[in-house]
Amino acid sequence: MFPNRWFFCCLISWLPCLANAGVEPNTVLLDARFNDQPLNAQIGTGGASLGQPVSISAGLQAFVVPSGVLPTASLRVRPLASGAARFVSFEFVDSAEVTDGLLTINFLLKAGQLDRRLVYVREQGSAGRDFLSMTLLSSGSIAVSDQSGNSASIGTYTAGALMAFEFRFKMDTGRYSIFLNGVPLATDRAHGITDRGIGSLIIGTDPASTEGLDWFVDDVQAFRLDELLVDGFE
Numbered sequence: 001m002f003p004n005r006w007f008f009c010c011l012i013s014w015l016p017c018l019a020n021a022g023v024e025p026n027t028v029l030l031d032a033r034f035n036d037q038p039l040n041a042q043i044g045t046g047g048a049s050l051g052q053p054v055s056i057s058a059g060l061q062a063f064v065v066p067s068g069v070l071p072t073a074s075l076r077v078r079p080l081a082s083g084a085a086r087f088v089s090f091e092f093v094d095s096a097e098v099t100d101g102l103l104t105i106n107f108l109l110k111a112g113q114l115d116r117r118l119v120y121v122r123e124q125g126s127a128g129r130d131f132l133s134m135t136l137l138s139s140g141s142i143a144v145s146d147q148s149g150n151s152a153s154i155g156t157y158t159a160g161a162l163m164a165f166e167f168r169f170k171m172d173t174g175r176y177s178i179f180l181n182g183v184p185l186a187t188d189r190a191h192g193i194t195d196r197g198i199g200s201l202i203i204g205t206d207p208a209s210t211e212g213l214d215w216f217v218d219d220v221q222a223f224r225l226d227e228l229l230v231d232g233f234e
């Protein structure tokens with residue numbers, strides 16, 4: 001079975017002593033929950049050690065807002081104009097890039113209204129390696145593509161629903177799965193990248209996204225897992 005929340009809570013409690021552990025198994029690479037960030041203001045870009053992204057595109061408002069829309073304080077992502085792709089980019093502690101073993105990336109997402117939004121998994125420091133590109137469409141469909149060139153419609157979403165997404169990567173075999181609220185949407189897809197590792201999660205809009213629409217993000221987390229402790233990692 002996949003490690004339960006108790007396991008992740010333990011991992012998070014170890015974060016201070018793991019801060020300089022590099023990319024060893026059982027390392028918390030990212031734990032951005034926004035609960036300790038200044039409210040009703042654009043979040044800083046100090047990186048994973050501060051629970052913040054590393055960059056935010058011009059024209060994208062990324063305010064930390066109080067609990068209410070989500071159970072705790074969250075990040076409200078609002079494009080201030082349409083016509084361009086704009087991103088909030090998260091990286092891992094110490095600019096780590098994971099090249100082997102098991103990696104899980106998870107986050108909460110809530111759509112104020114149906115719209116076009118993007119979630120990308122890329123290498124550290126740039127965005128040329130397409131490990132995973134998930135697009136939530138204004139039709140309510142969810143699509144995925146990657147460097148291997150295979151794109152697919154994998155599910156649907158609704159406005160106002162709390163969505164817990166989880167991406168599980170087997171870096172040794174170059175394959176990944178996508179889960180929504182614990183249900184697999186895509187299983188054992190080959191991403192097609194062999195020359196780099198994973199080092200960023202990028203959330204944003206594309207040129208057709210609607211100006212002024214709010215989406216909410218919380219609990220943006222990434223863990224490097226020990227294969228010996230994980231059974232059934234898809």
Ligand SMILES: [Ca+2]
Nearest residue numbers: 033072073218
């Ligand atoms: Ca939160």
